[in-house]
Amino acid sequence: MDSNTAHSPVFLIFPPEITAPEYQSIDLTATTFESQNFLQKLVTKKMKILGAIQIVFGIMTFSFGIVFLFTLVKPYPRFPFILVSGYPFWGSVLFIMSGAFLIALKRKTTESLIRASRVMNFVSAMGSVAGIILLVFGLLLDRDYICGYSREGTRCDEITVLFIGILIMLMIFTTLEFFISLIFSIWGCHLEDCECVTC
Template structure:
């Protein structure tokens, strides 16, 4: 009987994260530098941070919608922060940056990484602008109704409510600034596109 010669081994391609194996020349390993605690948090918790940003945007918008009803009797005018439009365009930027973070966490690509970086950088600038505008509004609307009706329980109650809303919006703006600025500052230390750490290796 004739012995059949075994066919030569075919090349096999393996997709392995962070390590490269080559049987012909021995096993070689390419390891990425270990991420620090902050970098690991930013890399693994982007979806949570994005959801928080979206929540801040929605809450900001809802507070802005409340101000729509401040131009009827006995309210004399719209609050300053409503006139600037910040509750609406600020909310749009917050929701947009949060949505980009969620999308980047779900599908890690270089393009989405760059877009999310730009979106969060712009969002941090918008948050800083919001802090400035809210500070002016707290000063200008400190006696929102009292200056027109001459005091009383109604005046004090409405002023407290308005100050509380402005204070909550200020908290949202500060937290949004911290999240978006932190992501923008540490983004270059993360793997820009995590899909690139999967290699095609020939065995």
């Protein structure tokens, strides 16, 4: 065996057209949905990030509720209204659940999970509206009685600033949560957007 025959290249020549029907190419067509606007496409792509933001808002709301428990100073005549309503605790559960549904929906999209996510985000949006009303009412009700009826305490000003700051932060988190939940409860994730795996 000489070296010329061992390394000779092999050329394959294919005919320009294959006439056998099993080898003919199939034309694929794609339909575009022009009804979706830019914001809806962006929100659908960032579902996992917005779900994580909802979970973080839920954890922060719960943490501020725990802080409320430790800011009570004697002679405080009653618990703050926002603690009596329980909003930092049930609101945080709603936020965490709606965020978890969004993350699950992004990972595996099914028809039932789409419906459950939309319902959970709607409930979370309604909980956010109730939370905003409760926070405004609590701020108006408790702002003069944060340290009780006696203002002789040396830490009264610090407690007042902390209390009002927490209420403002809760208001910001609740408002942002309202907008995120409202977007997903109205637009949601359609089967063509989320690439339904098992419908």
